[in-house]
Each structure stands twice: as C-alpha cells, then as structure tokens.
Amino acid sequence: MSFIGNDNLHILLGNGSEVINPFDAKRIKNGAYELSLGGEVFLTDSEKRSVKHLLDNEMIEIRPGQFALLLTKEYVKIPNDKIAFISIKAGIKFEGLINVSGFHVDPGFEGNLLFSVYNAGPSNIRLSNGTPYFPIWFAEINQEHQEYKGSHEKQTRIPDIPVKALSQGELASPNVLSKRIEDNKHMKTKIEWVFLAIFTGIVALLIKVWTDSNKLKDAIEYGYRKKATEMVADSALKAMKDSVAKLNKKVDNITFSIKMKK
Numbered sequence: 001m002s003f004i005g006n007d008n009l010h011i012l013l014g015n016g017s018e019v020i021n022p023f024d025a026k027r028i029k030n031g032a033y034e035l036s037l038g039g040e041v042f043l044t045d046s047e048k049r050s051v052k053h054l055l056d057n058e059m060i061e062i063r064p065g066q067f068a069l070l071l072t073k074e075y076v077k078i079p080n081d082k083i084a085f086i087s088i089k090a091g092i093k094f095e096g097l098i099n100v101s102g103f104h105v106d107p108g109f110e111g112n113l114l115f116s117v118y119n120a121g122p123s124n125i126r127l128s129n130g131t132p133y134f135p136i137w138f139a140e141i142n143q144e145h146q147e148y149k150g151s152h153e154k155q156t157r158i159p160d161i162p163v164k165a166l167s168q169g170e171l172a173s174p175n176v177l178s179k180r181i182e183d184n185k186h187m188k189t190k191i192e193w194v195f196l197a198i199f200t201g202i203v204a205l206l207i208k209v210w211t212d213s214n215k216l217k218d219a220i221e222y223g224y225r226k227k228a229t230e231m232v233a234d235s236a237l238k239a240m241k242d243s244v245a246k247l248n249k250k251v252d253n254i255t256f257s258i259k260m261k262k
Contacts, residue, residue, distance in 0.1 A: 001083075004138045005031050012082075012138060020136075021075045027132060034089070034132035038073035038112060040158050041127075042166070049167040051158050054129040061124040062097065062117070067166055069158050070127070072113040072134060080108050085137045088117070092133055096121020107141060111155040116162065 004012060009028050013019050020033060027034045039054045044067045046052060051069075054060065062068045078084050084105035088097055101116035115134060119125050127133060152159070 001139050001141055003031060004082075004140065009033060009138065012079075019077050019079065021077075022073075030135075032135035032137045035072045035074050035076075035086075035113065035134040035136055036130050036132045037127050037134075038071045039129055040071040042069040042158055042163050044068065044166050049163075051163060057128055057130055059126055059128040061126050062119045063124050064096070064119050064122055066119055067100075068117050068119075069162055069166070070115040070117060071158050072115070073130060075112050075156070076105070076110070076136070078105050078107055078109045078138075081141060081143070082138050083107050083141050084109075085139070086113065086115075087135055088115070089133050089135060092125065092127075095123070095125050097125050105136070109152070111152055112157075114152065114155065114158060114162075 006028055009031070010025060013023055013028070013033060014025060020035075037054075040051055041054060041060055042051050043060065043062065045063050052060070060068075076084070085103055086099075086105060087103065088099050096119055098118045098120050099115055100118050101114065105113065113134070113136075
C-alpha cells in the first residue's frame, strides 16, 4: 500500500471526479487534502443537547472536558480501490483536541465525514464553519471493487445514535469533578460546623440541666430543713403554752383555796 502524493491527488480529486465535493485545489498540502468544518455540530455542554446548525463562518467553542460531534462541509466518495486516513491539524491538536472516532475511511464510503472529538486541554477550543481542520490522505490498495457496508453510508447530517449516547446524563468532565470536590469540601466543612454547634448545644443543655437539678435538690433540702425547723418551733411553742396554762391553773387553785380559808 502506498500513499498518493500531491501531483496524483490533483489528478484523483480534480477534473470533476467528485471524490471530494466541493473541491478546492488550494487545499492539497503535504500529500493530503484539508477538509473543513461544516454546518452541523453537537456539543455535550449545549443547553438543549441538540444538534446546532451553523451559519457561514459562525464560531463554536468546545470547553475543557467536553465532547463534540463535528460534520465536515465536504461530501466524499472514496474510490473502491482506495482507502483514506483522517486526522486533525497539528495546531488544533496542540490545543488539546483529540479525535476519538477513528482514523480511516473505508473503500467505497460515501457521505459527509463525522468526527467525534474531545477537548483534553485546559482552555476552550474555538472552531469556525468553513475553516479547514481535518487532513485526509489517500492510499492505494491491492484489490479493486471493495464494497462499503456500514451504517454511515451516504450520511449528510449528524446521526441520532451518537447524539443520544452523548446526551445521557451529565458529563463528568475534569472541571465538573473538580468543582464537585470543592463543593463537597465546603459542604463537609459546613456539616462539621453544624455538628459542632449541635454538640456544643447539647453539652450546654446537659450542664444547665445538671446545674438546675442541683439547685432544685438544694431548694428541696432547704425546704425540708425549714419545714423541720418550723415544726420543732411549733412543738416547743405548744409545749410552752401548755406549761403556762397548767401554771395558771395551779395559781387559780391556790388563790381559790386561800379565799375559802378566810
């Protein structure tokens, strides 16, 4: 298998061959043709989680830790005796954009190419509709009349299956996970303070109950002592009254006796 160079690419792709449509001869560089971003994209952090249709030269941003589905503007027809290989231009890869969808196009494939990419970099990656980002190389194979049999035959839009797959739940990107960890730390600190406040309140309540119970005990004992003292005093006073009454009675008896003798 040998790769096709610039001169033969002009022959393969030019002269109305429709291998790549639309075709621009200026896009042939370094043994490859540079495909551009088309009018459909899907971003996993989009609000509605739906395919976005771009205007000419409209720009998108792929945030760190997010996936995107990118459809090429060009419609390709891979000859049956050729196989193609695809990638992303180095300048975008250096920003952290990774192709996770595959690296070759089968003989006989026809349709717009779909790239599934992931931003592994630290910042947003900006792409615009119509700008070339995806080089494609062609190579000869030693068998003709290969027939493509796949689910992407003649695709002209982003398929529903990958959109559905990337729309299930929240994407746990590194940024999201980092934020969750920080939020959990703050929440843990708040919970610890709440428990500390509750514990302090319980301790203070127990101390108050113990203090109040001691005061109550002292009050009860004081009441008992006071009552006992009052009872003793009342008993002594009664005994004194009884003694005085008896003494008065004796005095009265003596006085009476004296009067009778006279």
